[in-house]
Amino acid sequence: MKKVAIVCxxxxxxxxxxxxxxxxGYEVTGIVRKESDAVDSAAKKVVKDLFDLTRxxxxxYDVVIDAFGAWTPETLPLHKTSLRHLCDILSGTKVRLLxxxxxxxxxxxxxxxVQVKDxxxxxxxxxxxxxxxxxxxAELRMRKDVVWTYLSPAGDFVADGERTGEYLVxxxxxxxxxxxxxxxxxxxxxxxxxxxxxxxxHIGERFSVIGK
Numbered sequence: 462m463k464k465v466a467i468v469c470x471x472x473x474x475x476x477x478x479x480x481x482x483x484x485x486g487y488e489v490t491g492i493v494r495k496e497s498d499a500v501d502s503a504a505k506k507v508v509k510d511l512f513d514l515t516r517x518x519x520x521x522y523d524v525v526i527d528a529f530g531a532w533t534p535e536t537l538p539l540h541k542t543s544l545r546h547l548c549d550i551l552s553g554t555k556v557r558l559l560x561x562x563x564x565x566x567x568x569x570x571x572x573x574x575v576q577v578k579d580x581x582x583x584x585x586x587x588x589x590x591x592x593x594x595x596x597x598x599a600e601l602r603m604r605k606d607v608v609w610t611y612l613s614p615a616g617d618f619v620a621d622g623e624r625t626g627e628y629l630v631x632x633x634x635x636x637x638x639x640x641x642x643x644x645x646x647x648x649x650x651x652x653x654x655x656x657x658x659x660x661x662x663h664i665g666e667r668f669s670v671i672g673k
Contacts, residue, residue, distance in 0.1 A: 463523045465658060466490045468511055468547070471498035473620050474561055475528040477651040479504050485655055490522070511543050516550045524557045524658050537593040544597045552606040557664075559657060561650075562613045564643070565591025566598050567635040567669060577616065577635050598667065610663045612654055615645040615671035622646025622672075628653050631669040638673055645672040 465482045469475045470491030479501050482489045491500035492507045492514070500506040509518065511529060519525055527547055531539045544560065551558055565578035565587065577583060578591035598611055616635065628649050629638060637643045645653075653670040657663060 462486060462488050463658065464488045464490070464521060465524045465526065466492055466507075466519060466522045467526045467528060468492045468514070469494075469528040469530065470500050470504070471495075472528055472530055474530075474647050474651065476501070477647050478526055478528060478561075478654060481651040481655045482658070485659070487655075487658075512546055514547070514550060516554075519550060519556060520554070522556055524559060525551065526654065526658075527558060527560045529561075531593075532590065534589060537589050540590075540593045541597040541600060544601060548601065548604050548607045548609070551608075552604075555608060557658075557661070558607055558609045559654060560601070560609065560611045561654070562598065562611045562667065563591060563594040564613050564616045564618065564635070564669070566595035567613055568633050569635050571634075573633060602667075608664060610657055610661075610665070611667040612650075612657065612663075613667060613669040614650050615643040615669075617642070617644035618650070619644060619646045622648065624648035624652075625672065626652060627673045628670045629673055631671065633667060633669075636669070636671065638671055643671050645670060 465487045467478050471493045479491050483503050489504040491504045494510050496508050529543045567577050569575050
């Protein structure tokens, strides 16, 4: 049985990841910042700030899923520092680190010189978030001491969307389904992430998923 730790397990995506992993029969630990943060009763709960986590805290797990999110201007740089901290404490171990990523850093040309966030049509309000997440991914790509996987969602990432149980897999480039839409629910994204826990198909890679 795989042992899976989910960091920031009380968030909207974190909670779905906990539920999906439990449904596959995994031994799941939800790591949350506050005692009041709820975690599925079938999972173990650990109350500890991400930045206070140590190498010893994550020892013994097969997989750690990073579901960290920050949205305010003053906290956006934490996307970089939080991922850096997790990489540092997992450095040199066999523990896999899977990251809930963003879509803004997906490429829109075959040469991989232009990203979604660089387009004029990309909303200005989301650019600071996309830039910080993109910089975090760029740092991650330099790590040869961590067994990592980064999963980008569709352009339209829907918190309360339907769980269809189906999704399409892409790579580094933005893509759409046969309806011309790039959209996925948090629930279907959680399925894709736990499928990656099972299959380990994208070690040391970023891949992407959208809904059918």
